[in-house]
Amino acid sequence: MRIREATAEDWPGIWPFWHRVVVGGETYTWDPDTSEEAARALWMAPAKRVYVAEDETPDGTAVVGSAYLTPNYGGPAARIANAGFMVDPDRTGRGIGRALAKHVLAEAEAQGFRGMVFNAVVETNPAVRLWTSLGFTVLGTVPDAFEHPKDGRVGLHIMYKAL
Template sequence: MLIRDATPEDWPRIWPFWQLIVSAGDTYAWDPGTGEQAARGLWMGPAARVFVVEDGPDVVASAYVKPNYGGPAASVANAGFMVDPGHAGRGIGRRLAEHVLREAAGDGYRAMVFNAVVATNPALKLWLSLGFDVVGTIPDAFEHPVHGPVGLHVMHRKLGGAE
């Protein structure tokens, strides 16, 4: 597997699993009906550094990193991660997360924040194991298609030498 910076030409290989994951409505606080152009803007916007994981000819995962805030707080990153469900359970998410955390620190970010981790998201265990802390929870903020109203966690982790 190869993890590399994405190019605009990678979007058509990201979009199928992006759409599948977001349309399920159980892990991301984005509209499940988001169209392709809007999705591309959310994932590959001009402020984002985007990564892909290739397994042979296939893109099997992607992540982005961008400033969570602006101005004097621009050293706090935000990130999003997706692994194609057809390739889940192989450690791809962990490898991608470790790579992105290193790259974000190398790019000068001092911390990373996740603004809305659905409390029932299986990736929550991964984020905790990688040193993220839940710094707050917005109760019943997410309408889960199976569990009904569940919380959204705000998570934080220091990067670089401040770990």
């Protein structure tokens, strides 16, 4: 697997799993009815540094995951990062998310960010284990903030890691 900075040409490889994850409604607070155009504007915004994970397939190389890195705040707080991560649901459990997370954390530190915050991590998201294993802590939980399609109302964690 290789991780590199994304280009505009990578979007057609990102969109299918971005759409599946968001429509699944279990891990992201984005509207499941988000159009492809709006999704691209959200994920590939000019202020974000976007990365892709590529892996070999029988047909060549495919984008199997993506992440973005951006300042969470502006002005005097612009040294606190935010990031988003998605892995093709057909490829979960293979270390892609962990590899993307380590890459983005290293990039954030190299770019001078002092910490990273996640504003809304669904508390039932299996990635919570990944984030805590990488040193993130739960600063607080907004109770009953997310309508999970299977679990009903669940909380949204605010998570942080100093870099």
